[in-house]
Amino acid sequence: VDYMEKYYTDFIPNFSTAKSPMMMQGAITKTYYADQVKKAAKDIYSVAIMPCTAKKYEIGRDEHMKASGVNDVDCVLTTRELAKMIKEAGIDFNELADEKVDSPIGQYSGAGTVFASTGGVMEAALRTAYYLITKEDLKGDAVNFKAVRGLKGDKEAEIDIKGTKIKIAVAHTPSNVEQVMEAVRAAKKAGKPSPWQFIEV
Structure with a gap:
């Protein structure tokens, strides 16, 4: 979006009005999910794991990124940063016990x-x-x-x-x-x- 706003302003009316999937998930987490677990949005810390560093900029872009009044996503880690953290913590996924996938918001398509x-x-x-x-x-x-x-x-x-x-x-x-x-x-x-x-x- 930032790139398009700088170089292709004439096409802004053609932009999708939808947020990115990351920001949609963040908004749902701080509103719908917060209601389900009876928590205030401010008491939920939402972390997104993303491949692109531009996502770090996106979370603080403007007021539209605060559906609940607080940041929809509080922190973004790149996949590279997460991999480094896992390595530094000495976690070996082959040694971890299997667990069922959690489904906090329900089924996905x-x-x-x-x-x-x-x-x-x-x-x-x-x-x-x-x-x-x-x-x-x-x-x-x-x-x-x-x-x-x-x-x-x-x-x-x-x-x-x-x-x-x-x-x-x-x-x-x-x-x-x-x-x-x-x-x-x-x-x-x-x-x-x-x-x-x-x-x-």
């Missing part, structure tokens, strides 16, 4: 399991939209990403929902975002439709 991978948020949204429209699950291989022609590191796919073809793209890293956004901007300048209707950055 299959679409939710793909969030963490590149393109996962988009795929989850598409699978959900497909189901809501068709009442059928999207087949596992229906979203078949391929490299965007002429754009290194970007991927695209096309999905058909009841005859409506939706073109999607995934841009990973700032240089790839620039390539995709410049392609969209060039199409707009030429009076042509955008090459994609849905872009995940």
Whole structure:
């Protein structure tokens, strides 16, 4: 978001209004979950484990990150930082006893399991939209990403929902975002439709 606000302000009206999955989970933890366990939001310390250092900036970005009046997420550790902490503590996962997965908020959807991978948020949204429209699950291989022609590191796919073809793209890293956004901007300048209707950055 910060990158887009600096370099592609003309596309801000096209932003999704949804928070990131991390911030959604934080907001749910400090509101719904807090009610379930009869705790005040301020008494819950929420830690997110994320691969991207930009998530550290995101948690303090603005007042929209405080659904309960306090920070939705209190701290972000990168996966690298967590791995270092585990190593320094001398924890060997092979030596730990098996435990059942806790489920503090209930069941999760299959679409939710793909969030963490590149393109996962988009795929989850598409699978959900497909189901809501068709009442059928999207087949596992229906979203078949391929490299965007002429754009290194970007991927695209096309999905058909009841005859409506939706073109999607995934841009990973700032240089790839620039390539995709410049392609969209060039199409707009030429009076042509955008090459994609849905872009995940």
